[in-house]
Amino acid sequence: MKVMEEIKLMKGNEAIAHAAIRCGCDGYFGYPITPQSEVMETLMQEKPWETTGMVVLQAESEVAAINMVYGGAGCGKKVLTSSSSPGVSLKQEGISYIACAELPCLIVNVMRGGPGLGTIQPSQADYFQAVKGGGHGDYKLIVLAPSSVQEMADFTVLALDLAFKYNTPSMLLADGIVGQMMEKVVLPPFVPRRTEEEIRQQCPWATTGKVNRKSNVITSLALQAEEMEETNLRLQRKYAQIVENEVRFEEVQCDDADYILVAFGSCARVGEKVVELARNEGIKLGLLRPITLWPFPTKEIQRLAKQVKGFMSLELSAGQMVEDVRLAVNGTVPVEFYGRQGGVVPLAEETLAALKEKLVK
Amino acid sequence: MKVMEEIKLMKGNEAIAHAAIRCGCDGYFGYPITPQSEVMETLMQEKPWETTGMVVLQAESEVAAINMVYGGAGCGKKVLTSSSSPGVSLKQEGISYIACAELPCLIVNVMRGGPGLGTIQPSQADYFQAVKGGGHGDYKLIVLAPSSVQEMADFTVLALDLAFKYNTPSMLLADGIVGQMMEKVVLPPFVPRRTEEEIRQQCPWATTGKVNRKSNVITSLALQAEEMEETNLRLQRKYAQIVENEVRFEEVQCDDADYILVAFGSCARVGEKVVELARNEGIKLGLLRPITLWPFPTKEIQRLAKQVKGFMSLELSAGQMVEDVRLAVNGTVPVEFYGRQGGVVPLAEETLAALKEKLVK
Amino acid sequence: MAKFKGTVVVNTDCCKGCELCIEACPLKILGMSHHCNSKGYHYVELKDEDACIGCASCGYVCPDACLTIYKVKL
């Protein structure tokens, strides 16, 4: 019965909120937008400020929210924000600042159909924005793509851990399906918030007050180009390290596969079903699910490219991740794309049909 | 003497302002930021509202400015805004809206070193943002990269023409060098602003007042996913057409080249010098200068890939356009990268050295 | 004081049964139908045809512009 109690039924958005409280977050700053408003609503309902002491604040806008995250992260605090596509576009300047100032934090994007106001239905068309850089300048986010409610909880914790490991912002790139869907979830264990003393030790760069040290400054400015180049080179070295260490992916029946479907997040759920259907028809299809969209599992794809006859990227977009698949495959075998747009979710059946038409000839 | 009078000496930023007035622009909306504030300053100095009737307004922020552009473009007016990297990040939501509502307009980004507040020195690290989509959703901008003051003027006109041809926003992706540099320039001829009648004819979709027609609505919203997918498919069809028709590039000594340097904007100027230096040493180097960054000269690169031994992309970034070169080359020959970051401009000499080290072995 | 007689035509398809008109009617002669329209809403009816004075109060407050009011001076 102990275990039973730990299993909960909830939405992906709710799971993020609970996981944030449990992993010792210090602050959340957000602005409502469908399909992710339940993140803040759940936090407000739970009022963690009375238990763990976590601060939850509804900001006046997404721009304010991301800059509050900057401020909080600059104090070495564990902070996050969440939004959906249009709101995340507004955060781009702030994200670029955070990346450059090397502050750890978490940004959640529960994507909806764009461009513009679009629809509130699920989408993955902010892939480029997340992995190539929607803001200005050369920076990268560690981008995790949950495909279940369980992963919404787990990756909230993981993303923050990675953020603190590398002093860099990370992003949860989810979509309306994983956000709104309910599934079983085992929430992460409670971890107390770090004390001021612990923060001073773990984040010696943070603005915790100039006590017995030089004053700390959080900034992304350098008037001299040479100095700014130094900053950039430092960032690039860090990114190289992350590429080296932090690639994560999941493979479904890839061992004997002739073809590989590449899909992330909720699309990977559809993809699993496509694999079932394809195998039923005798097509040896495997699924590669990038868990980290950046760093992208380039090496694994290169490895698979030696074994298979082709790849197909399945996305809720007009084709974005497919470029990274192509860059990895580098022309050795065909790389095709299938996707639906504007909030429409591809069905397993139609995807299999597309696979057969484009690849399995 | 007639011709002499027409040649002027001015900064690239000034050239944009003069070209905008001359090509019959109806409105400019901007917010100061280095290194492009001269665009608005020149317009204010020229006070075109007293001559052509063009409106020039300093907005309260970049966000307000881009949304003013939305409003003006929605009336079928010829409007533009200009900014630099951090300011352009703030415009991303607005740009996504404009793209989705299919409004013609011009956004100028005179890039500076990022990420974050960075430096005011020249950069090209907003390439991804411009061509992959810094805002949410699947959209594209027509992106033109001027490499001289003359082109700052010419492309202002061209970008607006293309915007109106396809009802889509276009972008001038310049940098601090082309913005701040003075060169000779022949300004485009004066074209009168369109009359209300002309606008009603050319832009029957515009919000010019419901006279003898159904009411016009400018929107990017569709609650139903299917409807939103329709919008996306329409956009994608348009983009395919633009890819078909509007690729522009310049080649310098590519005919007999063994190696190709790919560079745009001010980097292409450095690139020209690298070609000189290389040829002096007997290295058959050519320069491909993409003028449209989107649509990218993929086909031309594919054609050249059959002839040459390798490519090197030269950028003021950690390597962004190089991905598009790689996607085009698709593994057939090596593609290398050289760049400087954070506002530092690579010199021709060091670039040649890099080329020799990486490619010409 | 002149007497008026009025009547109300309800666009039952667009009525959402919010009951604001019922509250606004000075004579309290509007009420909900037992039937639903195609959107699943019970719609409003003039329960006492004879009593209506055509004051249009119901029309003013209806958010969905479902009501058309006529009146004659008696």
Added chain:
Amino acid sequence: MAKFKGTVVVNTDCCKGCELCIEACPLKILGMSHHCNSKGYHYVELKDEDACIGCASCGYVCPDACLTIYKVKL
């Protein structure tokens, strides 16, 4: 009324020659040097050493905190 005698020490390296201290001095005893510092600025000097009363007005208004003032009661 007690009389004071004061003096001013100028950090000539950081002085930018803005002349605000010159304006602020009630006795108008500060003035610009003919020499420049390493940044190309003429810097300020106490022209009449004897007259200074150490009121520190110059110090208060100096934006670059270049002035240190001492005074003694005579």
Added chain:
Amino acid sequence: MKTEIIIAGFGGQGVLSMGRILAYAGMLQGKEITWMPAYGPEQRGGTANVTVILSDERISSPVLQQFDIAVVLNQPSMDKFEPRLKSGGILLYDSNGMTRKPKRKDISIYRIDATDMATEMNAPKTFNMIVLGGLLQVVPVVEIDKVMLGLQNTLPERHHHLLPANEAALRKGMEIVEKEE
């Protein structure tokens, strides 16, 4: 075993919570589950629907083209989901406000006059429990006591006095559901 269910009707009919109760009961029974609403600004009327999958194995896609079971509570939902039932599938509907009957011959069709019964029982809020009862009578995808346990676990304490009424509604639904043709 995997059961793929769609529940659809007007916003306000308790469609989402009915799905939720079903999913929760499934969870208590140790099943894998997904509950996927067609989300949106439901509060502003229109239709609502939710896909519930109950399975003994890991569930792949929570978004489906075809269903084993469709519970349809208004005409638009009938129009939309009748065609998307798998052959041999089960359609359960409330006749209230329906302008046409289901047409397919390759499925099993059940009717439940839950709207009328809820009015009769003077408990309009238990409408969806009546429907759920009917469904479980037809296909016992989850156990009734798990449903009740679920209700108990999820309802705030202060609403626990409503549990008996809900159980009564469930039972009533089991009684009144009818196979058609």
Added chain:
Amino acid sequence: MKTEIIIAGFGGQGVLSMGRILAYAGMLQGKEITWMPAYGPEQRGGTANVTVILSDERISSPVLQQFDIAVVLNQPSMDKFEPRLKSGGILLYDSNGMTRKPKRKDISIYRIDATDMATEMNAPKTFNMIVLGGLLQVVPVVEIDKVMLGLQNTLPERHHHLLPANEAALRKGMEIVEKEE
């Protein structure tokens, strides 16, 4: 023929406008030109410099590593640009405020005491014209009358009374420039 020139000094010494006049004169002479400032918040002091290229052919990079001519008007500029002169290049400097002399032996070095002269002439604003005169005396990259024509074209009418003073400064600069060693 291509001449690559750097002009560098303190903000406020008229470095940028001197470069601009040079460029404008080059334009009037039918040359290709680029004028590229090290831009920034100059108004807040610090140093200013501008690269001017005059050429008979299309100019490639406006940003250079090495120069044919360096006009340096303060110590930091001397430190920065002396090493970046091409062998055989020309260095012109104003001795005012300099703490060390140029060191290179493979270049031609000229001195112009323009600061002193401007003070002497009681026309501090013509300082940069004195320097320009000196430069053109040493290397006549553009014709003097083109410089004057340029000034006339670019100066607003209301400032035209300053033209004679500027011309005088130019001439004076041509007189007082001195080759060193």
Added chain:
Amino acid sequence: MTAKEIIKPENLVYTKTKVMTDVPMHYCPGCSHGVIHKLIAEAIEEMGIQEKTIGVAPVGCSVFAYNYLDVDFQEAAHGRAPAVATAIKRLQPDKCVFTYQGDGDLAAIGTAETIHTCNRGENIVIFFINNAIYGMTGGQMAPTTLEGMKTSTCPYGRNTDIYGFPLKISDLLAELDGTCYVTRQSVHKVGNIVKAKKAIKKALQNSMDGKGTSVVEFVSSCNSGWKMSPHKANLWMEENMFAKYPLGDLKDTEKKHYGQ
């Protein structure tokens, strides 16, 4: 006299104006938005300015205003309607331009655009629907949410220590030199509806006359967000909202010495 005999064109006293389309509105039953739409449409019809009116819809429940009001419309990004309207009016000065915005749109994310548009005195009208909540996204706290009021993001009631104070933004706008007319109205009763329409007309006329920015705030209800029946919501509004947001003119530059 039977109904049939009464129902004749000449006896018509009230019906939907033609400036409203026949598209059924997506609002919840009893939502104030519908009444306000009607009034704006009636004002446009009565003033004969349908051909020269351009509306700007916000992001909020009224995002689809363009489906119901039969004039040219632009749908602006969340909070940016005043910026959009600024450009429309500046580039087409002969048009009558209005924005229609909720309290989240106007007083939260759009604060800067609202204030600066009013401060520039753009010749537009801002219709401001203050229902003290984010209706569209499911009832979150707005800047105008009352102290103690429960919403989905302050489920235990707005605690001003944590969330700040109900923002009387119209009062601020009235302080700006660019506004000519700032008024607070409601549409829950016939009498208020009549007054509100007058205010709407005056505001639209100001836009045509180039007098500066007019702001018409409607203290409104959102029964869904407030979780009350429409009628209860109106009563609650009268009792609670009007105390914080009293009805009446805050500024009218035609009146001399206003508010001094």
Added chain:
Amino acid sequence: MTAKEIIKPENLVYTKTKVMTDVPMHYCPGCSHGVIHKLIAEAIEEMGIQEKTIGVAPVGCSVFAYNYLDVDFQEAAHGRAPAVATAIKRLQPDKCVFTYQGDGDLAAIGTAETIHTCNRGENIVIFFINNAIYGMTGGQMAPTTLEGMKTSTCPYGRNTDIYGFPLKISDLLAELDGTCYVTRQSVHKVGNIVKAKKAIKKALQNSMDGKGTSVVEFVSSCNSGWKMSPHKANLWMEENMFAKYPLGDLKDTEKKHYGQ
């Protein structure tokens, strides 16, 4: 008595405070920013709060404030300092948190953040340097630029018909329930400097005491942007700026019945 004899530690009456670093400031000669920096530093030193003070620098000429004020600092994006400070203070409530912002930063792009931070009553101090211009970017028009004043984006003088009106944002902030102290000071004369420092200390104390938001506006000069000598700029400021932006307290919640 010679200078040498006077120059002894015990005779020191004025020198740079230790809370200022020895880094030479990048400001133009005679810029008000320097004086204000000094006063803030002196206040921090005198109050003994260097260890618990966290500053937030804006984007503007004072972007490098952190190089000169020797306390922990964050450099915020343009206009967002109040949001940054909000988080710092909420997450470290025992700290003394201030922002330092120009008029472009605070009253243009940052309007929404400024207003909502004040409306929430965040326990921070906002130091607001109103020099009626964008100094950093080369002298463009600011919201606070005076009517008729010339800047690089209104080279013929600010025409309020086109560009709107000088924005008295502190007056708006004083209206908000979240502010406890709003005052307008200047630093161009010794007397004003002394007053300004008092105001700074009071504001910092308010932050520590959790009284709400304090706003200290400094009517300042930007001689470079104004194209005047520093001294002329001060005179021009006295004559022109003070008329629009009169010095003195706008709100002080300790005083009863203020401004009613």
